[in-house]
Amino acid sequence: MKKKLGIYICACGGNISDYVDIEKVKDSIKDEDCVILAKTTMFACGDSNQNDMDTDIKENNLSGIVVASCSPKLHLSTFRAVSERAGLNKYNYVHANIREQASWAHSDDKTGATEKAILLVKAAIAKARLAESLEPIVIESKRSVAVIGGGVAGLKAAISLSRMQDEVFLIERDSRVGGKLHELDTISPEQLTGKELLNILEEDIKNEKNITLMTNSEVVGYSGNIGDFKLKVNISGSQGQSQKDINVGSILVATGFNSYTPADGEFGYNQIKNVITLPQFRKLLRNSNEKLIYNDKKIGSIAYIYCVGSRQAKGDNKYCSRYCCTAAVQASLDVKHKYPEIQNYHFTKGVRTYGKQELIYKESNRVGDIYIQFLDKKPPVVTEYDGAISIKAGDLLSEKKEIEAIADLVVLITGMVPDKDTSLGSLFKLPKGRDKFFNEIHMKLRPVETVIDGITIAGTCQGPKNVMESVNSAMSAAAKSHSFVSKGELELEPIIAYVDKSSCNWCNACSEACPFNAVSMIDDGGKSVATINTSTCKGCGMCLPVCPSDSIELISFTNKEMESMIDVLAK
């Protein structure tokens, strides 16, 4: 049946009509094949025009709509929604961008801009003639989530998911949960220790009926897609290894971080006695009684060197590890609290105790700690000095002059680096950033989702965070994972690729080009052909141009549709 198209040309309040003669555009396309209605409007996105479109669609029984206005990024979904409200399948809506691509781009050439706008609208009409109604792909989704990593983020996410009635598999590599909480003492700004925090979380975990806790467990196998992931988990126990298969609708990765290990000789580490890292110092402090003694030396003064392994001027780790300034200041305050006579010297690159943590920095200043701000060009030089240690650095706050402190102990404030074990990231093909932490889709708009549908990330596996921020991201990732599994089914975008089996001769080119592992080989009556997983395909189109036999089409962007548009534009 022949399509009945309605065309709307927007003035965008002058943004378009000041340069493009929209009346001329309307006159040029109103007699195109299939067009039964053509209008200009001051604001296509305005409520009154949306209502007019609704009425037009119903009264004229329109089977396709084109709006020529701004970028589809702005209003594609607006007009798709108008179509749906009027009872027209939203995939019959086609958008033409005559603002960014015509009026704004060619404001110096009104005639040219108008001609280009006419062509763009005609091309959109050509596509609209061929557009087909589509229905979303509906797949079943398991009401269960695998949380990988039992640190503070994993624990909090598991509890949160369980309370939303999802079945949770909490998979921990270690023999106990808690992760780095075991190493943390006072966690600023509250005076709560890592142990105390862990006790609360462990108590919660015990009370949650929906959580299956799997310790000494590692994920070794992975297949499937959103709604239906299959994981193989190796469990090492006292009776040896066993393997378990679990089936989940979503995976939440919370595998955490490692503390940076300084290289031998980095600020005297492993070469000068009494140069240790923050985690080592924490342990020392925890196990000390009346006096702070290290290597048989009573400690009277301590120098802390900040940004070791972070914000490196010459190394790979350009990022700030966020938690270490606060952790260092807190550790030094704990020292002062336990041993008031000890003098602390802080060699920083600028203190970043942001937010409420600023208060402990102020407290630290108040109790008499001395801060030296060194320059990238003149990092601290650590040498032995008369039974103690000399730390020299150019001090930005003292007109960049060199300044020296003599200390009995040097603590290197080491930052965060990604987990040494990269097997999980490789298994899931999780993309990593330049900092080698896992990458989200969009730092601000989609902060816990990964490009693999159904896999979310939380905590420090994504990048340095303090406990509070790890918990925030864990709650957020839990909510996102829950949204994938909560309804029992998932609606997926129908614009995906499909294979013409008759002409396909499996050559693997499409499979290699696919960034989402959506192509696989199947046997079709004795012939090997490609097939596309409808749940994993994102419709990116990477497989189309590499196919030597032109056997792959992308729904809604078929060869026929694209060629018809090109024909108009190239006329």
Next chain:
Amino acid sequence: MSRINPKFGKELKKYGATEFGSCYNCGTCTAVCSLSTGEDSFPRSMVRLSETGNEEEIAASLKPWLCYYCGECSTNCPQTANPGELMMSLRRWLMAKYDWTGLSGYLYKSLTATIIAMVLVAIGVVVFAAYEKFDMEVIMHSGHMFEMLAIAGVFAVILIPNIARMWYFTIIKPGKNVSFMKYIKSLGEFLIHMFTQKRALGCDDNQKRWFEHFILVIGYLTLLFTTVFLDWFGSESIFVIVLGYVVSAVIFVVTFDFVLGRVKKNKEVSKHSQPSDWFFVIWLLLMGVTAFAVRLFIDLDILENNKWLYLFHLAVLAQWALIIVPFGKWTHFLYRSFAMYFAKLTVV
């Protein structure tokens, strides 16, 4: 290179600066200071030197004397580190540093020591009076002689050597090269600042305080001149007698306002009074009041029956001349003027 010396900060606290450790080096104080310049930037730089305990640079620095304590820095400090009071404390520390006897340091740090010294001087005056059998004529004559001797003695033994030490610490030791001609040419600067405190006018909204201070300096010097060289208490000249009344009244009025300010604490400069500040203003006030009263009693011819008044005046005078002038806040007057002079010497 300098080595961090945390002990210095602890020492400085005894001179009154207790909050400067809270400084996070934002530099607001330097930005709001109307006297700080690109070449002589403070107070932040001095806060930093104090924190790291760079005694040598502080001793060589004239910056503490370039500050006239308007208090804007302390009002605007986001960390309430009180940089204004730090500058004041550094001046106290420097006065102790310049003083070869070391007594200034003791008196600044210990209120008890100051009180003991004051009491001892007062006892000395009473003992002397008893020794002279409270003969008013002899005592007043001795009092007059004492004034002259004390001024000469304090200058010769304490103040001039201390100025020489200040010169050594700030010019010679740091190796600054100053030609003889420069010393001569810059003398004008020295006199202007000594008698007018011209630089203090650069502080914002400071005109009233500057004017009061100016009047006080002129009044004080005139009273000194009137009592010592014109022998006010012994003079028969109506001009001298009236002049004495006027200047002692002026001192009384101005110092009363200063004391009131310190009691009210409504301005940054008068909020943080150390014992040395109190002694200075109160003794100045007492000097004005007692001198006025003594002359009044003479004119009313009732001093002979109220010997205690002259003894009280003499005690105040002796305490002033032997303690506050050589070792107390009075030396500000001298060191500031010399600081301006020395600063001028090193300007190319």
